[in-house]
Amino acid sequence: MSRPIPPLNALRAFEVAARHLSFTRAADELFVTPSAVSHQIKTLEENLGMPLFLRDSKSLTLTAAGKAYLPGVQEAFKQLVFATHQLHQSQGVPSLKINLPPTFAVKWLTPRMRRFMQAHPDIDLKISTSKETVDFTREDFDMGVRYGRGVYPGLYSELCLPVEVFPVCSPALLDDPARPLKTPQDLRLHTLLHDESTYPDVSNPNWAMWLEQAGASDVDSTRGPSFWPSHLVIGAALDGLGVALAKKHWVADDIAKGRLVRPFEGSMQVEFAYYIIFPEDRLADPRINAFLAWVREELARDAAAQAGASR
Template structure:
C-alpha cells in the first residue's frame, strides 16, 4: 500500500522555511505565527520519520535529508502552479491576476482601471499588493510590477515608470508669511514627511540624500513623522502636515488638481524604475497581451499630457 502524501500545509511550511532558513521570515510570508510554522514542520518531520532541520537558538539549517527533499517539494509546487495556470487558460477564465507595489496600485493603476474595463469588459482584473518579489513558480499570479533594474532571469520585463522625486506640499503651506517655502533652505521652517517604503536600492532617495544632492546642510533630515506605504505620506502632505519627498508619477494628478504643489524647482532621477514582469512562456497569453498593450497606451497618454503641460498649454 502506498504511503499517503504528507499534509499540503506542512509541505508548504517546510518549503518556505527552507528557502528563508528562518521560521520567523517564513511566518511573515505565510501570514501566520513562527510557532505555527514550527508546528507544521514538526508535523511533517513526524509524518516522514526524519528530521528536516537542525535547530539551535541562533540558526536554522537543513539536514542532509532536508536538502535532499527540498528540490522535489519545490518542483511539485511549481507543477501545481503551472497546472492551475493551464487549467484557467483551457477553461477560458477571464481574470488576470496582477501583484503590484501598494502605491503603484493606488496612485497609478486604480485611477486608470475604468479605461481598461471599458476596453476589455471580458477580463476581470484581480489586484493584490506586496513589496516582496513574486515567485511565479509558487504563486498563482499572471503578472507583477516590481521596482528594480528590470533584470529578472526567465521573466519578460518591460519598463513601466521611470522614477523622479521632488518635494511637494499642500498649497496652504505657501500662504503663511511667517514660514516661507520659496527655496530648499526654507525647509528648516517646516515638518519633513518621510517615506519609509523599503526597497533593495540604496539610491532610492530619502530627505538626507535629497538635501545633500541640493547642497543644503542646515536642515535636520531626521525629524518629522514617517509613513509606509508611499501613498500615506502623500496623503499627509495633502492634509498639510508637512513637506513630502514624492515620486513624480504618484503626484501628477494631485498637482494637476491643486491638492499638491511643488514649492520650488529641483528633482532627482533614480536609477531603479517600475517594470512589468511575467514568465516568458506566457508572452502569447491573450489576457497578458491585452494588458501590456493597454499599459503602453496609458504610458503614451501620460507622456503626451506631460509634453503638453510643459509647453504651458492646458492639459
C-alpha cells in the same frame, strides 16, 4: 507498498521554512504562528520517519535528508502553480491576477482602471499588493510590477514607469508669510515628511540626498514623521502636515488638480524604475498582451498630456 503522500499543509510549511531557515519568517509568509509551523514540520517528520531540520536555540539548518527532499518538494509546488495557470487558460477564465507595490496600485493603476474595464469588459483584474518580488513558481499570479533595475532572470521585463522625485506640499503652506517656502533653505522652517518605503537602492533619494544636491546645508534632514507605504506620506502632504519628497507619477494628478504644489524646482532622477514582469512562457497569453497594450496606451496618453502642458 508505497507510502502515502504527506499532508499538503505540512509540505508547504517545510518548503517555506527550508527557504527561510526560520520558523518565524515562515510563519509570517504563511500567516500562522511559529508554533503552528513547528507543529506542521513535526507532523511531516513523523510521517516520513526522519528529521528534516537540525534545531538549536540560535539557528535552523537542514539535515541531509531535508536537503535531498527540498528540491523535489519545490518542483512539485511549481508544477501545481503551472497546472492551475494552464487550467485557467484552457477554461477561458476571464481574469488577470496582478501583484503590485501598494502605492503603484493606489496612485497609478486604480485611478485609470475604468479605461481598462471599458476597453476589456471580458477581463476581470484581480489586484493584490506587496513590496516583495513575486515568485511565479509558488504564487498564483499572472504578472506583476516591481521596482528595480529590470533584470529578472527567466522573466519577461518591460519598463513601465521611470522615477524622479521632488518636494511637494499643500498650497496652504505657501500662505504663511512668517514661514516662507521659496527656496530649499526655507525647508528649515517646515516639517519634513519621510517615506520609509524606500527600497535597498543607494540611488533612491531621501531628504538628506535631495538637500545635499539642492545645497541646503543648514536643514536638518532627520526630523519629521515617517510613513509607509508611499501613498501615506503623500496623504500627509495633502493634509498640510509638511513637505514630502515624492515620486513624480504618484503626485502628477494631485498637482494637476491643485491639491499639491511644487514649492520650488529641483528633482532627482532615480536609477531604479517600475517594470512589468511575468514568466517568458506567457508571452502569448492574450490577457497579458491586452494589459501590456493598455499600459503602453496610458503611458503614451501621459506623455502627450505632459507635452501639451509644457507648450
